Amino acid sequence: MDEQVSDGSPQEIPGVLHLDMDAFFASVEVRENPRLAGLPVVVGGTGARGVVAAASYPARTRGIRSAMPMATARRLAPDLIIVPPRGDLYREVSAQVMTILHDVVADVEQISVDEAFLDVRGARRLFGEPEQIAALLRRRIREELDLPSSVGGSVSRPVAKIASARAKPDGQLIIPADRTADFLAPLPVGAISGIGPKAQTALERLGVHRIGQLRDIPPATLARALGPRAPEIRALADGNDRTGLGRRTKDRSLGTERTWDEDLTDPDEVRRRITVMADDVARQLRRGGFVTRTVVLKLRAPDGTTRTRSSTLDQPTSSGERLREQVVALWEREHSSLPRIRLAGVRAAHLETADGRAQQSELSERPAGWQDLESAMDRAIERFGAGSLGRGSTLDGAPRTPGRAGPQSPESAPGGDPSALRFP
Numbered sequence: 001m002d003e004q005v006s007d008g009s010p011q012e013i014p015g016v017l018h019l020d021m022d023a024f025f026a027s028v029e030v031r032e033n034p035r036l037a038g039l040p041v042v043v044g045g046t047g048a049r050g051v052v053a054a055a056s057y058p059a060r061t062r063g064i065r066s067a068m069p070m071a072t073a074r075r076l077a078p079d080l081i082i083v084p085p086r087g088d089l090y091r092e093v094s095a096q097v098m099t100i101l102h103d104v105v106a107d108v109e110q111i112s113v114d115e116a117f118l119d120v121r122g123a124r125r126l127f128g129e130p131e132q133i134a135a136l137l138r139r140r141i142r143e144e145l146d147l148p149s150s151v152g153g154s155v156s157r158p159v160a161k162i163a164s165a166r167a168k169p170d171g172q173l174i175i176p177a178d179r180t181a182d183f184l185a186p187l188p189v190g191a192i193s194g195i196g197p198k199a200q201t202a203l204e205r206l207g208v209h210r211i212g213q214l215r216d217i218p219p220a221t222l223a224r225a226l227g228p229r230a231p232e233i234r235a236l237a238d239g240n241d242r243t244g245l246g247r248r249t250k251d252r253s254l255g256t257e258r259t260w261d262e263d264l265t266d267p268d269e270v271r272r273r274i275t276v277m278a279d280d281v282a283r284q285l286r287r288g289g290f291v292t293r294t295v296v297l298k299l300r301a302p303d304g305t306t307r308t309r310s311s312t313l314d315q316p317t318s319s320g321e322r323l324r325e326q327v328v329a330l331w332e333r334e335h336s337s338l339p340r341i342r343l344a345g346v347r348a349a350h351l352e353t354a355d356g357r358a359q360q361s362e363l364s365e366r367p368a369g370w371q372d373l374e375s376a377m378d379r380a381i382e383r384f385g386a387g388s389l390g391r392g393s394t395l396d397g398a399p400r401t402p403g404r405a406g407p408q409s410p411e412s413a414p415g416g417d418p419s420a421l422r423f424p
């Protein structure tokens with residue numbers, strides 16, 4: 001389905017769209033309180049280790065970014081307006097955005113609270129070319145919800161995401177198939193979501209700073225710098241990526257991670273928190289239709305010492321109970337050498353698509369899952385509003401906008417811990 005083709009012909013339709021709300025939480029707050037319009041507004045925690053969850057564009061022009069410590073943001077803009085997050089409101093607006101998308105396009109894959117990929121190739125007869133569909137979606141979101149959004153479009157999912165980032169704020173950018181390589185060439189390699197800081201450093205050592213330069217590197221050299229993903233990234237740079245909607249599971253992982261305001265010193269408390277995370281990861285697996293064999297626990301002490309330990313299961317699973325057992329066993333082995341914990345993360349790696357049996361257990365678990373999810377959300381919002389915003393991310397290092405997928409279909413549970421994030 002996601003095979004690579006290489007003709008890059010202009011006839012190919014750039015029908016993979018990535019729609020992303022602009023400064024989502026901040027835009028919602030400005031809508032609710034129009035006196036904030038044009039001012040440097042951030043949503044986030046005000047505690048000692050509070051971080052910026054979303055920054056309005058006037059705040060961004062002052063250098064403020066999501067995930068920045070609030071103390072830094074305050075230094076950059078002494079007149080900064082800090083609004084505590086209102087998770088229920090964002091979740092509700094998120095659902096309204098997704099309703100508009102589903103209204104126009106059949107094939108929608110929500111990837112976080114404020115972004116989705118859409119395949120609009122089937123919507124063309126009704127609504128026109130991808131440019132017109134992107135404009136229609138943005139117009140409806142503006143008219144019905146009074147919020148700005150941006151859209152990128154391409155023949156390829158990762159390129160659509162890069163394009164939407166370039167279209168911001170309040171814009172759209174659709175890249176024709178035969179212009180893909182030229183569009184990417186001048187962009188920094190870090191614009192590719194699979195290239196984290198580590199890979200970026202490896203590429204810089206080769207003198208590669210821009211995506212176009214990836215094309216000049218011999219494949220073996222590139223493989224040494226980027227590992228097994230090298231061919232995929234090279235194909236992207238060449239304009240030959242044709243990844244569409246639907247998740248590829250190979251080399252995929254998902255997880256959740258939190259940093260606390262205060263060190264955790266009570267082993268029972270750490271155990272309790274990592275089991276909550278394990279449950280959350282299990283829910284993410286079930287919601288995505290995945291199972292995992294590899295459970296990873298990451299722990300960080302206040303001095304920065306980090307332990308990453310994994311265990312491999314005999315049978316792939318999406319069971320919260322199985323994941324809890326694994327992370328607790330990993331924790332038992334480490335906790336005597338890490339008496340104080342500042343950060344913990346739980347990740348499921350090497351995902352596989354769930355088989356029929358796993359799907360069934362998902363169905364039978366759904367009613368309980370709903371309630372769990374709701375209470376997890378409530379707990380998260382309490383913590384989130386009280387001090388720091390837990391810095392969620394996939395554990396493989398790609399920074400993400402805080403927020404996680406809300407409803408993906410009428411059957412899936414709404415909302416989620418705003419600090420826990422989905423992988424793309």
Ligand SMILES: [Mg+2]
Pocket residue numbers: 020021022023024114115401
């Ligand atoms: Mg966004």
